[in-house]
Amino acid sequence: xxxxxxxxxxLVLVGGLLFLGAALLLGRGETQPPAELDRSPVELPDDxxxxxxxxxxxxxxxxxxxxxxTEVDWLLEQMAQTIDERDVEIARLRADLAASPPVVAxxxxxxx
Numbered sequence: 001x002x003x004x005x006x007x008x009x010x011l012v013l014v015g016g017l018l019f020l021g022a023a024l025l026l027g028r029g030e031t032q033p034p035a036e037l038d039r040s041p042v043e044l045p046d047d048x049x050x051x052x053x054x055x056x057x058x059x060x061x062x063x064x065x066x067x068x069x070t071e072v073d074w075l076l077e078q079m080a081q082t083i084d085e086r087d088v089e090i091a092r093l094r095a096d097l098a099a100s101p102p103v104v105a106x107x108x109x110x111x112x
Contacts, residue, residue, distance in 0.1 A: 051087065052081065052083045055083060
């Protein structure tokens with residue numbers, strides 16, 4: 001009977017130590033300070049519109065409980081492509097606007 005009690009106590013002690021070690025290794029004891037809510041480690045230009053190359057140049061940090069790099073890289077590429085298409089469309093519309101003759105509003109004559 002004494003052997004069984006020692007076995008159970010030893011099993012619980014080893015299990016508890018394994019759980020504590022796994023919890024510490026997997027981030028239960030946070031070693032990084034919490035992220036600042038108003039600031040991102042990823043910087044985009046403030047002095048000009050964001051371009052597709054700005055999005056392509058982004059580097060998001062990877063942590064132990066990070067992200068799937070292929071998914072984020074795919075998303076960034078899609079965003080960059082959308083921004084590039086937007087910029088081309090804006091340039092085309094501005095060129096069309098500059099090439100078209102100005103519209104002059106006609107004054108309405110009073111009806112009798």
